[in-house]
Structure formats: C-alpha cells, structure tokens
Amino acid sequence: MTQSSALAIILAAGKGTRMKSALPKVLHRLAGAPMLAHVLRAVEAAGVVRGGVVVGPGMEDVGQAALSVDPKLDIFIQPDQLGTADAVKAASPGFEGASGPVLVLYGDTPLLRAETLKAVLGELDAGADLVVIGFEADDPTGYGRLLFDAHGRLAGIREEKDATAAERALTLCNSGIMAFRSAKMLSALLAQIGNDNAKGEFYLTDAVALARNADLQTRVVLSNAEEVLGVNSRAELATAEAVMQRRLRASIMANGATLVVPETVVFSYDTSVGRDVTIEPNVVIGPGVTIEDGVTIRAFCHIESAKIGPGATVGPFARLRPGAVLAKDAHVGNFVEIKNADVAEGAKVNHLTYIGDASIGAKANIGAGTITCNYDGFAKYRTEIGAGAFIGSNSSLVAPVKIGDGAYIASGSVITKDVPADALAVSRPPQEEREGWAAKVRAKRTRNKSK
Ligand code: UD1
Ligand code: CA
Numbered sequence: 001m002t003q004s005s006a007l008a009i010i011l012a013a014g015k016g017t018r019m020k021s022a023l024p025k026v027l028h029r030l031a032g033a034p035m036l037a038h039v040l041r042a043v044e045a046a047g048v049v050r051g052g053v054v055v056g057p058g059m060e061d062v063g064q065a066a067l068s069v070d071p072k073l074d075i076f077i078q079p080d081q082l083g084t085a086d087a088v089k090a091a092s093p094g095f096e097g098a099s100g101p102v103l104v105l106y107g108d109t110p111l112l113r114a115e116t117l118k119a120v121l122g123e124l125d126a127g128a129d130l131v132v133i134g135f136e137a138d139d140p141t142g143y144g145r146l147l148f149d150a151h152g153r154l155a156g157i158r159e160e161k162d163a164t165a166a167e168r169a170l171t172l173c174n175s176g177i178m179a180f181r182s183a184k185m186l187s188a189l190l191a192q193i194g195n196d197n198a199k200g201e202f203y204l205t206d207a208v209a210l211a212r213n214a215d216l217q218t219r220v221v222l223s224n225a226e227e228v229l230g231v232n233s234r235a236e237l238a239t240a241e242a243v244m245q246r247r248l249r250a251s252i253m254a255n256g257a258t259l260v261v262p263e264t265v266v267f268s269y270d271t272s273v274g275r276d277v278t279i280e281p282n283v284v285i286g287p288g289v290t291i292e293d294g295v296t297i298r299a300f301c302h303i304e305s306a307k308i309g310p311g312a313t314v315g316p317f318a319r320l321r322p323g324a325v326l327a328k329d330a331h332v333g334n335f336v337e338i339k340n341a342d343v344a345e346g347a348k349v350n351h352l353t354y355i356g357d358a359s360i361g362a363k364a365n366i367g368a369g370t371i372t373c374n375y376d377g378f379a380k381y382r383t384e385i386g387a388g389a390f391i392g393s394n395s396s397l398v399a400p401v402k403i404g405d406g407a408y409i410a411s412g413s414v415i416t417k418d419v420p421a422d423a424l425a426v427s428r429p430p431q432e433e434r435e436g437w438a439a440k441v442r443a444k445r446t447r448n449k450s451k
Helices: 035-045 060-069 084-090 114-125 183-192 206-213 234-254 437-450
Strands: 007-011 049-055 074-077 102-106 130-136 145-148 154-158 172-180 218-222 283-285 306-308 318-320 324-326 331-343 348-360 371-373 383-385 396-398 401-403
Touching: 007 035, 007 084, 035 049, 035 060, 035 102, 035 114, 049 060, 049 084, 060 074, 084 183, 114 130, 114 172, 114 218, 130 206, 145 172, 154 206, 154 218, 172 183, 183 206, 206 218, 396 401
Parallel strands: 007 049, 007 102, 049 074, 130 218, 306 324, 318 331, 324 331, 331 348, 348 371, 348 383, 371 396, 383 401
Antiparallel strands: 102 172, 130 172, 145 154
16 A cells, blocks of 8 residues: 555644743744744655644634645634644544545644654554554653553553553653544544543544554554654753754765864754865854855854855855855955845955945955945945956945946945946045144144143
8 A cells, every 4th residue: 555645734723822922832943944844844755745734713824834835735723722633623624535644743843754754654554543653751741641551552642631640650652643544534533532531622642542442553653752852832942953953963964064063053954055065163054045065164154045156265253144145266254244145256255344235246356344335224226346346445335336347446435426347436535644744743742741
C-alpha cells in the first residue's frame, strides 16, 4: 500500500495563554519563521499532503500565516476550544472523503522532523491502524502518559489531570502527533469520544483506548524528547530556538562553511550558505539571505534579505538590509549600512557609509562617510553610481542623482546634480588661508594670560 495520499491536519486553535502575548502562540517565531510554518514544512518534506489548519475564532492572522506557506491549505474554525478531539472534528470536512491515512499534528511542536513522520507512515504501511509518536520525558509533568497492556501493546493515553499517582510516575509520554489508517476510522473513533474527564474536554487521546476496544492495531513510534518539545512558554520557545540554531549550524558546517565560534552565529530557517565561506563570531542572519562560495563575513554583522556574491567580504560591524545585493568580490567594510542597493563586482564601500536605494558600478570606490540622501521625508529616490567612479570621503549624494562611469567626486561634496562620465565634481566652499593668523592670536592670548 502506498502512503502518498496521507493527509495532515494541524491543530492551532489554542490561545497559548502561557506565552502572555497578544500574538497567537503558533505565530511566535523560531529561526525567523512562525512555529506553524516549521510544522507545515516538516509535513511537506515527509511527502504528506497539507490538508488543513484548525484555528480559533478571530485568529485570521494564523490562517494567513498558514496560507502564505501553502495557499492550497484549508483553514477550519473551531468555534469553542472544547478539546483536541473537537478540534479534529472541526476539520472533518477536510478529510472526510480522503482515501489515505490522516495525521494529526499540533502547531506548537515546531522541531518535528520529516524523518519521524516518515517512520509513522512506515508503521501504517506495516499494518498499524493508529500510530502515536511517543517519547521518554525527563520531566513528564503536563503530558499524557502512554499506557500498555500485559503484551506490551499500546492500550491508552492518560492525561495528567486524570492520572493516578502510579500513572503519573510513568515517563513514556504522548507527543500529541497521531496517525490514523483511514479517515473513516478516524471519524468513527471521534464519534465515540466523550468529555467525561477532569477537564471536561473532548480528548483526541481517548481514540487510543477506543481503537483497542475495537481490536485495532495501535503502535508507538519513539522520538527523542527534543524533537517533540511542545512550546507553551517563552522559556520553551528559547529552548526550541537553541535546538533549531544547533541544527542549522550543523548543516551549514556540513556543507563546507567555517563558523569560527558557531554558538554565536544566528541563522534563519532559509539561510543559504555556500562552500568555503567563513563566518566570524557574533553575526545575526535574518530571513532571505544567500551567501555564495568563498564569502567572508567578519565579526558583528547584521544581515537580512540580502544576497552576497562569491568572494565578497562583509564587515566587521556591517549591516545589510533588505534588497542589498553584493556581486562577486565586492567589499563592504565597517560601519556601513546598505539597503535596497546593488553593489557590482569588485566595488568597495569600506568605511562609515550609508548606501540606500542605489546602484554602484563595478570597481567603483566609495569613500569613508559617503551618504546617499535617499529620503526627503515623503518619498525615496535613487542614486546611480557608474563603474569605476570614485566618491571622495564625506560626500552627500542627494538623490535622485547619477554619477557617470569613471567620474570623480571631491571629498566633502554635496552633489545635487548629475555628474557626467569622467568629470570631476567639486561642491564645497573654496579654501581660504590667512597668513600668520594663528601665531598672532596665540601671542595675544598668552600676553593677556600673564598679566
Ligand atoms: C496534549 C495531549 C497530551 C500530550 C501533549 C503533548 C490531549 C488531550 N492531550 O496536551 O496527551 O502529551 O499535547 O504536547 O490531546 N487545540 C485546539 N483546540 C482545542 C484544544 C487544543 O486546536 O480545543 C490545539 C492547541 O492549539 C495545541 C494542541 O491542540 O496546538 C494541543 O493542545 P494543548 O492544550 O496544548 O494540549 P496539552 O494539554 O499540551
Ligand atoms: Ca501543548
């Protein structure tokens, strides 16, 4: 039997009150993407169809975030949070007619890997009717405990609040992720789930005991605790971030990049890093960044939505903002900020500079303290600097303005008009000297002082 038609339902209707946040829990970010997006990506990578996401009333932003990952998703609204079984019921229009298995996942377990979901599909292939991902918890508090019969078969799940003291001592726990052989079987189990328990909720976990009563095959796939960490608080969010960063660093190093002090570099879920890249300590990389082969990022840089071409060097202390595109062998040095600008091959912007809404031609040299004045308080304007141009230190280029190829801007100029190719533009007060002025003043002041 092939599992290609497996379908996933992701529950995300809970408010996540322990986050103490105006933002719904599953929209809190890990490595630059909402937790929910990580779950959706793992589902896709496992070859499972992303069927639907269950949200609460008024949680349009959660639906939007899900749709931005996959526009084909169905968003279901669970009117009242009556429990996880009720949430799955809310999504039943999404799976009722499905021919393959149905997986139920929670939006707050963002570290789940596709490999583990594939192992679950494998158990279904091998004949299981209901599969639960379980894990051995150091501290099982708050989790449902897995119960086994005398033959070692999964017999049920007991929620913490309903557990006896002996059951609470068990440490093999429910991750929350469950798979059902068929939509029909899931619907039949859901119909039998009641709310006669400590919380008065409809627990999806009751499906396990009901399945056993119906003589169905129940199995557990074990995962490590880290992978199924449920994020309920800011502290758990930080723990999950640490795990995510460790994974990203490991894969980036495995691809041939050197991280001098790996634990000080922060990546995003989509950071692309080539070979023979060196990243020095204390670098933060936001979403949408591509770093090609042979790039050096020196210490203390902040980079987001930027492309860095092969052999380029950036930093120390540089900031690349969205739309910064550095071509091959470009140099961006210390205390330089670049936004929405192309820096062509071999161009140098080495010190104390702001380049925004601009293009810099190949091999141009931008002197220390150059500012592109791109904003007049109302709109943004472009600055175009030609190939091989030389911008003297401390120049202001008031956009919109074009500096031709090979042109030369004298230091300290304020440039408000286009400069033709190969011309010199000087725009600063001419220098004036007063012979002997300093000596005269000094002599006078010294005399007054000694009186
Ligand atoms: C649940 C499991 C527990 C498991 C734990 C793992 C049940 C009854 N218990 O407990 O066995 O060990 O997860 O983390 O399933 N949700 C809805 N609608 C609801 C209720 C919940 O969409 O009415 C969603 C939440 O947004 C969340 C997920 O379901 O994504 C789990 O709900 P939560 O309240 O966090 O369950 P736990 O008490 O953690
Ligand atoms: Ca939870």
